[in-house]
Amino acid sequence: MTTKETSTVVQSAPSVTSYLKSHMRDYGMLIALVVIMGMFQFLTDGTLMRPVNLTNLFLQNSYIIIMAIGMLLVIVAGHIDLSVGSVAGFIGALAAVMSVNYDLPTILVVPVCLVVGLIIGGLQGYWIAYWKIPAFIVTLAGMLVFRGLTLALLEGQSVGPFPKSFQLLSTGFIPDVFGVGRPNVTALVLGVLAASAIVFLAARSRSRALKYGIQDEPFSFFIVKNALVAIAIIYLSYLLSTYRGLPNVLMTMAVLIAVYTFLTNSTTIGRRIYALGGNVKAAKLSGINTERLTFLTFANMGMLAALAGLIFAARLNTATPKAGFAMELDVIAAVFIGGASMTGGVGKVIGAVIGAFIMGVMNNGMSILGIGIDWQQVIKGLVLLAAVIFDVYNKQKAR
């Protein structure tokens, strides 16, 4: 025991490979995403990374990613939400009825829909948190209820099209303030800014960690990693700029990812959600109001499902009774592919986002290749299983 401890205390500069090995769980899925993208880029003769398709990729997956962020919190808290697909569909229907049938302005429809989503999530969370009814059951009920309410609200028909202002939620692009148009200079500038911000934050946290003598990441690894991330972001924004620029949805997503990453990493609420998922009894005895946190987590999920529902409806430009069908499965799969633990307490926002992109790229790539929906399902199922097995394997090796 003592010898083992002292050997780790001595922090000789670890080699890049040994560092990567010991952090396989952190980088494994990111590497998998890059490999999968590379593979489809090759198989589709470059179609995958074409600006049009790339834009589509973001638009197609935005609602999954937005819900995956909320689902991550739910799963970290040790629960599950099966109702998100139905709730998204219901909110889309509600938005359609409000703006198409009643001609209400978008500026009113969007906030009302978000609040309704918040209330739906809160209602489900109430039973789960305060009555200790298993989330599986409450949200299974919610899934049926809101699927039914969607049908009722739409009277079994599709409602559309939406007014222009509403469509912008999904199909809008950030206009080029520099007036060049194509390539879209705003997109390029924002891309460079985002890349520099990420590099700056990484460098700052590294220098702090070095000051406290707790950095074990090799310098070369740090440089390569951040260079790759920066290049990837700038390259992507360049590709997008040659088409129509940055989609509004991408900006929404980026903001949400940043906000929720901060929430989970640096706030007391985030910390307490992890504690509650890790050991609810110990959290409770540490003075954490576990019930209220669970309630809030589900309310938040409801709101994000509503946002996803709005974007989905705006993208299709119509609300259909089938909207959101089985979407919860993709969302949950994304979170688990991203490394969250079924038992709660473990998982990262960025992991869930990567998980969602892995699913999205595979959907997109296989569709371009003309693989039927049947085999797509099979392959996606196997990837989910493989990702979780990989995670469990790494966890066991770490022990």
Added chain:
Amino acid sequence: MENIILEMRSITKTFPGVKALDSVNLKVRDGEIHALVGENGAGKSTLMKVLSGVYPHGSYEGDILFNDETVAFSGIPDSEEKGIIIIHQELALVPLLSIAENLFLGNENVEAGVIDWPKTYSRTLGLLEKVGLKESPSTLVGQLGVGKQQLVEIAKALAKDVKLLILDEPTAALQENDSAKLLDLLLEFKAQGISSILITHKLNEISRVADSITVIRDGASVSTLDCRAQSISEEDIIRDMVGRDMAHRYPVRKNPTKEGHLGKTLMEVSNWNVWHPEAVDRQIIHDIAFNVHAGEIVGIAGLMGSGRTELAMSLFGQSYGKNIQGEVRLRGEIADLSTVPKAIKSGLAYVTEDRKELGLILEETIQTNTTLANLDRVSSSGVIDENIERQVSEDYRKALNIRTPSVFQKVMNLSGGNQQKVVLSKWLYSQPDVLILDEPTRGIDVGAKFEIYSIINELADDGKGVVMISSEMPELLGMCDRIYVMNEGRFVGELDKANASQEKIMSMIVKA
């Protein structure tokens, strides 16, 4: 010469690093009631697990002779085959199945794989009559009280043609009259020629039914007393149970509280009553009153199940129990302890008995665990300052000598002693006035124990009040200024350091 039904010869059982049993001998005569007594952790249950085959033949040294033949059990089915049936303290009944289904669980009356229900029910009726339980065989076990469940367990043993019945503290959870009934039943079995081994802490029961007594202490059999040949006084048994020399050492306090020089009263509990959270008519804590002064270490002695943990948890934010009544004063003022956050804010801290289940987030780092009960102190408007947090946990790591390369280590990778120090860090950082420590050294090696003791002493020296709950009496005697003795949810005595001894505590418990 009487027949010996069971003889266990120099049984030695070693767990990694611990010798749980050290050449223990046990001889049970045919048709007698043999009492097995000893403190918690003395090795009684381990011995019975060796006997019943839970620890299979080969995992221990020594011989077991049953009816004069050497036996080698590799599992419970083997021992049950011979007619040795053990009834554990925690009943092994399925609450949602009926009495009849429970009686023949794993031993069903089958005809070609199909259960013969008429036969099952008629046999059940016969067995229930034998144990004197008037219930329908189709009653669900969960609807019965603990006393009746115990009878079902015994009926289940009878269904298997029992020769030697082992009961592990059967009356611990029973009321007075249920206990009496159970003991009568044992006497009846004895008349029918069934021998039994009775593990118990209650000396009045022993003097009532036992024919002989074996005392186990620290994993060794100390003495076997024959109640039929000589009269055994309770004092004799108590002396054998606790009579070890004080092998442990305890750190010396810098400013021990002297008689009459106590600090001001920090905590005062009066008329504290708590009822069971589910069985609402069962009162768990009865009229408890105690106080803690600044700089004082107060012990609560009592056997497992005496209600110590329930008392502590009911005080700490009503984390246990229903219908809690009573008054707590902290620094002279009535304190509202109705929720855990309020209790923490009032200056109370509770270090749980089970650190893995209730104390720590095992998947998280030392740093995260350290600040968990007082996150507000390392954050402003809800945003955690990780630098301060790291500094804080680093300080505690050094102060408490938590052996780990960094505070980023996950606590599940730490040893028991270091984990306990993390729990202590967490509660020290919540800045309490009074700390309740529930079994603070359970499952910790001797060296780490000494360190934990030193920390506790420092806390008292700093003017905090410490309440220490422990099953290890030497630990309480070595550490505490004052000891309350608890039994069956009541305080049955109070001893100051000068007057306390293991014999006195034990006799207060067993004579209560």
